[in-house]
Each structure stands twice: as structure tokens, then as C-alpha cells.
Amino acid sequence: MTGDGEMRIAAQLRGDRERASQRSEERNDRGAEQPVGPERATSGSIDMTMTWYAVGPGPVDDSETTAAAAYCLQLGDDALIYAQRLGEWISRAPQIEEDMALANVGLDLLGQARVLLTRAGELDGTGRSEDDLAYLRDEREFHNVHLVEQERRDFGFEMARMLWFSAYQRELYAALLTSGDQTLAGVAAKAVKEVDYHRDHASQWVLRLGDGTSASQLRMQEALERVAPYVAELFEDDAVSVAAAEAGVGTLPSSLLAGALGHVSQVVAQATLTLPSDTAWRSRGGRKGIHSRPMGYLIAEMQHVARSHPGAVW
Amino acid sequence: MSTPETKGSSGVGSSANGSSAERSWPLWEVFVRGKRGLSHVHVGSLHAPDAVMALRNGRDVYTRRQEGVSLWVVKSSDITASSPDERDSFFDPAADKVYRHPTFYDVPEDVEYL
Numbered sequence: 001m002t003g004d005g006e007m008r009i010a011a012q013l014r015g016d017r018e019r020a021s022q023r024s025e026e027r028n029d030r031g032a033e034q035p036v037g038p039e040r041a042t043s044g045s046i047d048m049t050m051t052w053y054a055v056g057p058g059p060v061d062d063s064e065t066t067a068a069a070a071y072c073l074q075l076g077d078d079a080l081i082y083a084q085r086l087g088e089w090i091s092r093a094p095q096i097e098e099d100m101a102l103a104n105v106g107l108d109l110l111g112q113a114r115v116l117l118t119r120a121g122e123l124d125g126t127g128r129s130e131d132d133l134a135y136l137r138d139e140r141e142f143h144n145v146h147l148v149e150q151e152r153r154d155f156g157f158e159m160a161r162m163l164w165f166s167a168y169q170r171e172l173y174a175a176l177l178t179s180g181d182q183t184l185a186g187v188a189a190k191a192v193k194e195v196d197y198h199r200d201h202a203s204q205w206v207l208r209l210g211d212g213t214s215a216s217q218l219r220m221q222e223a224l225e226r227v228a229p230y231v232a233e234l235f236e237d238d239a240v241s242v243a244a245a246e247a248g249v250g251t252l253p254s255s256l257l258a259g260a261l262g263h264v265s266q267v268v269a270q271a272t273l274t275l276p277s278d279t280a281w282r283s284r285g286g287r288k289g290i291h292s293r294p295m296g297y298l299i300a301e302m303q304h305v306a307r308s309h310p311g312a313v314w
Numbered sequence: 315m316s317t318p319e320t321k322g323s324s325g326v327g328s329s330a331n332g333s334s335a336e337r338s339w340p341l342w343e344v345f346v347r348g349k350r351g352l353s354h355v356h357v358g359s360l361h362a363p364d365a366v367m368a369l370r371n372g373r374d375v376y377t378r379r380q381e382g383v384s385l386w387v388v389k390s391s392d393i394t395a396s397s398p399d400e401r402d403s404f405f406d407p408a409a410d411k412v413y414r415h416p417t418f419y420d421v422p423e424d425v426e427y428l
Contacts, residue, residue: 095339097360097361097362097375100371100374100375104374200370204366204367208367
């Protein structure tokens with residue numbers, strides 16, 4: 001089972017890499033028209049599009065540093081957005097004990113996001129703080145995968161999502177223990193223990209729901225099918241990850257697949273469930289800032305207090 | 315004698331009581347050891363579907379602030395507890411037996427913790 005699934009997802013990823021060059025050209029086009037238009041630069045007035053970026057010492061012209069910054073940003077965004085989603089479970093879980101468990105997982109992820117976003121702000125030379133990055137970016141500037149932004153559904157869906165995401169993160173942080181970036185290696189050392197627990201929590205529930213009643217088994221299988229289209233994106237080698245891996249800072253997402261899939265398929269089999277076969281469509285584009293419908297709503301809820309009361313503290 | 319669980323609600327094993335009993339998880343008592351060398355202390359109770367999940371819920375509910383290095387969970391229905399009705403016969407007879415306390419020894423001044 002492990003071998004088949006791996007080959008299948010690996011085949012999907014090969015297809016993505018062929019399309020990747022085409023997409024990176026699109027991105028370059030967009031990048032060129034972004035910051036300063038000539039008319040605005042000569043107008044003499046303050047260029048509002050630039051004030052945002054002018055907070056710090058200015059972008060560091062060093063491709064390795066840039067790659068590390070972008071890499072921290074996408075890992076931080078994954079953690080931040082999933083933390084926000086998990087927070088929605090408080091008062092909605094089957095039992096108050098599970099409220100606590102899911103909130104704990106969310107808080108672990110939020111802790112990871114804080115360090116990663118802070119590091120991204122340091123490295124990209126803009127001097128943006130964790131709060132600036134979390135609360136003052138718009139949808140297209142977030143680089144998380146689609147999996148974490150999807151709306152909260154039933155508890156089975158959450159456990160299926162958490163199983164895949166924590167299995168991915170477990171492999172990721174284990175690999176980042178040897179990162180060339182001290183901060184990333186530090187986050188990884190702390191986070192690897194945290195996500196180990198997240199993975200265990202999700203596994204325990206998938207086992208119980210899968211190998212439970214006929215109704216729970218049906219719903220757990222349904223949940224795995226719902227999550228399936230979002231899985232391949234986690235293991236896609238996007239331009240940022242490739243650059244970060246080359247710089248010795250990050251790791252290739254595709255290298256994490258074997259370990260994550262090994263764990264998931266073992267749990268799924270033990271839970272008397274079936275790992276879904278290839279899906280007709282798959283999510284993509286999250287790493288490039290292209291998101292699905294639920295993302296805008298999530299960001300609106302997450303950011304509205306910070307944007308309504310700029311600089312407020314408590 | 316009565317057990318905490320069987321007194322009030324239907325408890326663990328009895329699935330005969332219809333949907334509400336099936337939907338509720340059994341109650342577990344949680345014991346935390348604060349640090350090496352101390353004994354486990356009862357900190358509270360929680361609901362969980364089974365022992366493995368009870369241990370995990372105990373971790374999430376009672377050790378969020380580094381309260382412990384070890385956890386025990388015991389199904390509440392497995393605890394046999396004394397009943398308030400028996401309090402008089404159980405505990406009052408010890409009330410007038412002061413000689414059972416070590417109060418008739420002279421404690422040397424330099425011994426702090428005796």
C-alpha cells in the first residue's frame with residue numbers, strides 16, 4: 001500500500017514540476033509591475049505602495065537570504081492559518097476535553113508561526129514584525145497550502161486533515177534539525193516534539209473512528225476522501241523550497257513524502273480504512289499566494305481587530 | 315459503600331440506558347506527579363472514551379503549565395470510595411485517641427522537619 005501511494009503521489013508531483021516553469025514566468029510578470037511605477041516615482045508625493053516596504057533597512061540583495069526569508073514565511077503561514085482554523089473548535093468539539101486538545105495543538109502551531117514569521121521579517125530586510133506579517137498582509141501575500149485554509153467540517157475531517165498535516169510537519173521539522181539557519185533549527189528542535197504529539201492525537205482518533213461503529217467508519221472514510229485532493233500540494237517542490245534547500249536552509253517537500261505517507265497509510269490500514277485513490281482535481285497555488293474561497297473569510301476574521309485598532313495592546 | 319460513578323449516572327459498562335448513556339464518555343480520575351520523588355496527587359477528573367485517550371486528555375487539561383512529569387488515570391467507577399453516611403463510624407472513633415499522635419516526644423531544637 002505504501003509503495004503504491006507513494007508512486008501515485010510522486011507521479012502527480014512530476015506533472016506539477018513540468019508546469020512549474022510556466023507558472024514561475026507568470027509570477028515574474030506580476031512581480032515586475034508591483035512596487036514602483038515610473039509615474040508615481042516622479043510625481044514627488046510619497047509613494048504609498050513603497051511606505052510599507054520602507055520600514056526596515058531595505059531588502060537584502062542576497063538570494064540565499066531571500067530564499068530563507070520566503071521559506072520561513074511559507075512554513076510560518078501554514079502554522080498560522082491552521083492555528084486559526086483549530087481555534088474555531090473551541091466550544092465546538094465533541095467534549096470539552098477535546099476543545100482543550102485542539103486548542104493546545106493550535107497554540108503549539110501559533111508558537112511556531114510566531115518564531116517563523118519573526119525570522120522571515122528579519123531576513124527579508126523589511127523589518128516587519130510577526131504582527132505586521134500576520135495581520136497586515138492581504139490574501140495574495142500568504143503562502144500557506146490550501147489544506148490548512150479549508151473550512152472546518154466535522155470532527156472526522158479535522159482528524160484526517162491533522163493526520164496528514166502533522167505527519168508532514170513531523171518529517172519537515174525532523175529534517176530541519178540540521179538546517180543551516182540557527183533559528184529554523186531551533187524551531188525544529190522544539191516543534192518536532194510538539195507535532196509528534198499532534199500526529200499521535202490525530203492517529204488515535206482516526207483509529208477509533210475508523211475501527212469504531214459502521215457510521216463512524218463511513219464518516220472517517222469520507223473525511224479521508226475530502227482531504228485527499230489537498231495532500232499532494234504539501235509535497236510539491238515549489239521554487240522557494242528548492243532555493244531554500246539549495247542554500248542549505250530548507251528541505252525539499254518531496255523528500256518528506258515517504259515518511260509522512262508511511263505513517264498515514266499505516267494508521268489508515270490499522271483503522272480498517274482505505275487510502276483514497278487519485279483524485280480528479282488537486283489543490284495548487286497556495287505557495288504562490290493563490291488561495292481558495294475560504295481563505296478570504298479566514299483572514300478577515302483573523303485580522304479585523306488588529307486592522308480596526310492599529311497598534312492596540314493589552 | 316458506593317462508587318462515585320455508579321451513584322449518579324449510568325456509568326461505563328451500561329449501554330442499556332439508551333442514547334444519552336452511549337453518547338457520554340466515562341469519567342476518569344487524574345493523578346499528577348509534580349516532580350521526581352513526589353507521589354502522584356489527585357488533580358481532578360475528565361471524560362474520555364478509553365484509557366489511552368484519558369491519558370492524553372489528562373496531559374492536555376492538567377499539565378498545560380508544566381505541572382507534572384508523570385500521569386496516572388483511573389476509571390472513576392473502579393474507585394471504591396467511602397460514603398458520607400459511613401463517616402461517623404469510619405472516622406469518629408479515632409477522634410479521642412490522642413496517644414496515636416507523636417505529640418509525647420521531645421523534639422530536639424535543631425531538628426526542623428519532624
